[in-house]
Amino acid sequence: MFRKIMPAALLIPCLTAQAQSNVTLYGIIDIGVNYLNNAQSARTATGLRGGKQWSVMDGGTGGLQGSRWGLKGAEDLGGGMKAIFLLESGFSANNGTLGQGGAEFGRQAWVGISTTRYGKVTLGRQYDEVVDFYAPLLAAPQWGGYMVEHPSDLDNASNTRRVNNSIKYTSPTIAGLTVAGLYSLGGVAGSFGTNRVWSVGAGYANGPLSVGVGYLNAHNPNTSFYGTNPNAGPATANNLGGAGSATSPQSNPIYAGYASAKNLQIAAISAAYAIGPATLGVAYSNTRFQDLGSSSGPNPLGYTGTAYFHNIEASAKWQVTPAFVLGAAFDYTTGSGAAGRNGAKYELSSLGADYFLSKRTDVYTVAVYEHASGTDSLNQPAVATITGMTPSSTNNQVAVRVGIRHKF
Structure with missing residues (x-):
């Protein structure tokens, strides 16, 4: 009898521990067909050459969401405390390659402690607070995707960049208010401030009103912020767009010329108000590339001073039925160029429709038109540059996408 009881007794702690822990596998596959006019094909002595472009593209370069898979889990430590972790890998559904410059868990990778009373602390590769609080109230994450995002995602609202080596604190939500802060250590011996990144933000939701604010400050941003993907590192003199994300400087004419900034600052606020089935939104961000001409990155155009961008967005969403969104x-x-040079202006109009076939599968279409004017960061006539798409050969561009997204 003793021999029969003992094995069963030894299993009890194991079963208890299993019940107190959980690991979830999840993911998204988003893929579609894109049409683009005036897509750049070459630069000639007489100017840019372009034409129509048809392509099958992953959600991360024009769709609602980038394709991904991930693991997240929690272990109950008792007393309202949990150990938590998340590993998330991005990939391209149209060719199977890894996203984020080939990083295995390039989207997110962190571990930490969560408490019901005091909030949570996490360490690893994480989103900044502009992404956490400002971005969710914009049109792009709700129904428009990357093509609707601000030009070249200049304020990082579509989390194109993550923060490595970071420590983040997120408070519990009290009376609708949540606050958070992030700090990334540069890790440079003898220079505490080099490659340092820090960010703070807050979100408030009560009834029909939601508000989000975020601020990011990156020292030596060409390395600490734009150079954090393995095969898409900082800009060089031959490639202002950054390796892996560009084959020529033309791939990012909006702010690639400001790679020598010693400091990057992004300040942003967004708000949304629900009126029955409709939601109205407004947002503002200010992005500043400061102390140009530093040793942080290449400066072939000899820029000095500060270049900055103001961005204003107005949006509307209509929940026609529980399964259909318009x-x-x-x-x-609008931007101000460095050292008093003229900046560029970009006007982006967009429409979208999303229909859910089930709770996990939807089909959608998005149409975007952009007009550019002025002089871009490469000191050239500004061309339309829809986020995720090949820049235009002119100052106008139209992009249309029809896609399908499945969540598991």
Whole structure:
């Protein structure tokens, strides 16, 4: 009898521990067909050459969401405390390659402690607070995707960049208010401030009103912020767009010329108000590339001083039925060039429709038109540059996408 009871007794702690822990596998596959006009094909002595472009593209370069898979889990430590972790890998559904420059868990990778009373602390590769609080109230994450995002995601609202080596604190939500802060250690011996990144933010939701604010400050941003993907590192003199994300400087004419900034600052606020089935949104961000001409990155155009962008977005979403969403947005970006040079302006109009076939599968379409004017960061006439798409050969561009997304 003793021999029969003992094995069963030894299993009890194991079963208890299993019940107190959980690991979840999840993911998204988003893929579609894109049409783009005036897509750059070459630069000639007489100017840019372009034409129509048809392509099958992953959600991360034009769709609602980037394709991904991940593991997340929690272990109950008792007393309202849990150990938590998340590993998330991005990939391209149209060719199977890894996203984020080939990083295995390039989207997120962190571990930490969560408490019901005091909030949570996490360490690893994480989103900044502009992404956490400002971005969710924009048109792009709700119905529009990357094509609707601000030009070249200049304020990082679509989390194009993550923060490595970071420590983040997120408070519990009290009376609708949540606050958070992030700090990334540069890790450079003898220079505490080099490659340092820090960010703070807050979100408030009560009834029909939601508000989000975020701020990010990156020292030596060409390395600490734009150079954090393995095969898409910082800009060089031959490639202002950054390796892996560009084959020529033309791939990112909006702010690639400001790679020598010693400091990057992004300050942003967004708000949304629900009126029955409709939600109206407005957002503003200010992005500043400061102390140009530093040793942080290449400066072939000899820039000095500060270049900055103001971005204003107005959007509307209509929940026609529980399964059908319509959206419209207008975005206006104006920039001031470095050392008093003329900046560029970008006007983006967009429409979208999303229909859910089930709770996990939806089909959608998004149409975008952008007009550019002025002089871009490469000191050239500004061309339309829809986020995730090949820049235009002119100052106008139209992009249309029809896609399908499945969540598991």
